[in-house]
Amino acid sequence: MAADPSAADLDAAEIRRERIAAFRHGVQAIVPALVATWAWGLVTGVAMVKSGLTESMALAMSLLLYAGSAQLTSLPLIATGAPLWLVFAAGSIVNLRFLIFGAALHPYFRHLSWPRRLALGYFTTDMGFVLFMPRYADAAQKGTREQLWFFLGAIAPGWLAWQSSSVIGIYLGALVPSSWSLDFAATLALLAVTVPLASSRPMLAAMAAAGAVAWVGQALPLRLGLAAAVLAGILAGMAAERRARGRA
Amino acid sequence: MTDTEIYVYSAILLLTLCSVLTRAGYMVFGDYLPLPDGVRRALRYAPAAALTAILVPDLLPWREDLGPVFDYKLVAGIAGIIVFLRTRSAVLVIVAGMVALWTLRWLGG
Numbered sequence: 516m517a518a519d520p521s522a523a524d525l526d527a528a529e530i531r532r533e534r535i536a537a538f539r540h541g542v543q544a545i546v547p548a549l550v551a552t553w554a555w556g557l558v559t560g561v562a563m564v565k566s567g568l569t570e571s572m573a574l575a576m577s578l579l580l581y582a583g584s585a586q587l588t589s590l591p592l593i594a595t596g597a598p599l600w601l602v603f604a605a606g607s608i609v610n611l612r613f614l615i616f617g618a619a620l621h622p623y624f625r626h627l628s629w630p631r632r633l634a635l636g637y638f639t640t641d642m643g644f645v646l647f648m649p650r651y652a653d654a655a656q657k658g659t660r661e662q663l664w665f666f667l668g669a670i671a672p673g674w675l676a677w678q679s680s681s682v683i684g685i686y687l688g689a690l691v692p693s694s695w696s697l698d699f700a701a702t703l704a705l706l707a708v709t710v711p712l713a714s715s716r717p718m719l720a721a722m723a724a725a726g727a728v729a730w731v732g733q734a735l736p737l738r739l740g741l742a743a744a745v746l747a748g749i750l751a752g753m754a755a756e757r758r759a760r761g762r763a
Numbered sequence: 764m765t766d767t768e769i770y771v772y773s774a775i776l777l778l779t780l781c782s783v784l785t786r787a788g789y790m791v792f793g794d795y796l797p798l799p800d801g802v803r804r805a806l807r808y809a810p811a812a813a814l815t816a817i818l819v820p821d822l823l824p825w826r827e828d829l830g831p832v833f834d835y836k837l838v839a840g841i842a843g844i845i846v847f848l849r850t851r852s853a854v855l856v857i858v859a860g861m862v863a864l865w866t867l868r869w870l871g872g
Contacts, residue, residue: 636787748812
C-alpha cells in the first residue's frame, strides 16, 4: 500500500491542473468583454456621484448591489425621493433576467452546498452566463469540475473590473466631460459581444424580436420594455426553432 | 444620520436584497422549483435577447414626447458592426465607433 499516498498526490495534482486549466479558459473567454464591463463600471461610478449620492453612498451601492442596470435605474428614483417599494420593484424588474439565468445555471451547480450556490449566484454576471451557456448547453454531464471552474474564471475578472472601474468613476470620472459620450464606448463594447451571438436562424429571430420590442417599449416606465423584449425574444426563438425542426 | 442618509441607505439595502434574491434565488431554491426541459431550452434565447434589448434604446432612442428619434449613434453603431464582422476585434469596434460618432457630430454640429 506504499504506492497509495503518491497515487493520491497524483490525483490531487491532476485535479488541480484540471481546475487551473478550466479557470484559465474562463478568464480567456471573458477578457474581450472586460472592456465593456470596465466602461460600464466607469460610467456607473460617475452617474452615481452625479445623481447626488455621496462618495460613501456610491461605494456602498457599488460593492453591495453589483448590478449596473439596477443601479442606473434606481438613481433617478432615489434622486427624486421615490417611495422605497418603487425603488425595490424597479430594481427587481431590471434584474428579472438573473432569475432566468439562475434557472438555466442551476443544473450545473445543484450538487454544491447552499452557501456556495448563494455565492455563485450572487457573483453571476450577464457575460459569465452568456459565455457559459453556449459552451455547455449540450454537455452530456452537468455539474463537472471543468464547468464550475470555467464559470469561476469567467465571473471573477468581471467583479474586479467592475468594482475597480466603479471606484475610479466615483472619484475621478466626474472630471471627464459628458460631451465625450464615454457611455457610448460601453454600448460599442456590448455590441462586439452581442453580434457573434447571432449564430443561427432561431437566435437571429430571437434578437430581431427582442430588438423590435425594445425599440417600441422604451416608452414604458420602469424599464419594463427590457423585460418584455426578453420575453418576445424567447418566444420568437422558440417559434423559429420549431419551424426549422418541422422543415427538417 | 440625517433623514436623507437613512432613506438612501435603506434604498441601497433593499436593492441589495433584490440583487441577492434575483441572482441567487433560483440557484439556492432551484430543487424546489423544477423547470420542464422545454422551458430550459427556451431560456437559451434569453441572454442574446437581453443584450439586444439593452443596446437598442441607445442606438434607436424613443423620446416620450417626440416618438422615435434619429441619433448619430445609430450610424456609429452600424460602422462598429461592419468593423466587427471584418476584424472580430472588440477594441477596433470601440475605436471605430467612437471616431465615427465624434466625426459625425463635428460635421453635423
